[in-house]
Amino acid sequence: MSGSAAPALPRERRLTGRMVFLGFLAFFGVVVSVNAVMLSVALDTMPGLTTDSSYRASQRFNRDLAAARLRDARGWKVEARVDRDASGIGAVTVTVREPEGTPVERITVKAQVQYAARRSNDRSFDVVRTGPGLYTGTAEGLVAGAHDLVIEVERDGETLYRSRNRVMLP
Template identity: 40%
Template sequence: METETPAAGRPLTGRRVAIYIVAFFAVVIGVNGIMMKLAIDTLPGTVVDSAYRASLAYNGEITAAQAQASRAWQVAAHVERNGDKASVRIEARDATDRPVSGLAVTARLARPTDRREDRPVEIAERGIGIYRGEAENVPAGLWELVIEAERGGDRVYLSKNRVVLP
């Protein structure tokens, strides 16, 4: 039985085939290792630290949402980016269209894909029912404006809205 020789003139031996197979798998394993390292390094982490605790708090969230809906507040927010700063203006009115004053309002600009890029917004009441604040180092792009208002230690309002900042 004759061994076929490739065009280069060298015979294809079992040793060369073994070297090709080992080299192929070394490349595949090396690329997989690099991809795993990059995926783990860029992983933003968990969204919820404890799914069990989050599920226990779910009924409380439903109750809070129903109480918020029964108040029938109208809350308008405006976000404007100037340079690397973003300014937020929030106006809160009750069901009778009177300004809602005396709230402890917190806000944050959150990236929908990565919690590590969230930016807190320092909010203060600047007029009756008008709350303003600024966030630093806010690049352009898609953000979620998360507004929370408390009165007497209880959360009375929660809102999440998508905004695009040019």
């Protein structure tokens, strides 16, 4: 009376066309979803634009080129230094001198750091004259990384000098 039951064999799974199609859809669905997320993040952080309207910028090109030649003819020596502390407070020091070394007077200096990856991290410095040809300023909320330091020197509303230099802030 030994009734031995044969062990149940596992049911064989067959690969059907429906399973292949669903796997195909799932794979490419994941690929397209990840690409969409990466594209939106890339465009949000770096749109690649340095000007809002290239047409308007092209209309000003000849005027800006003539102004740059005048700036070069002045021969001013402009030196700038920007530092950032651990709390994100930045300090800029700008000296403006004539070719002979005498300080340039009756000017207004503007300084701004433009973050290379996101415009929302751009910061302007509150620059004041602290001595003959010496201008200093501070700004809060500077993030570490590569920035463009933009210096503008004006007199009576006319931009006499403009420079853009890449700086690394720790």
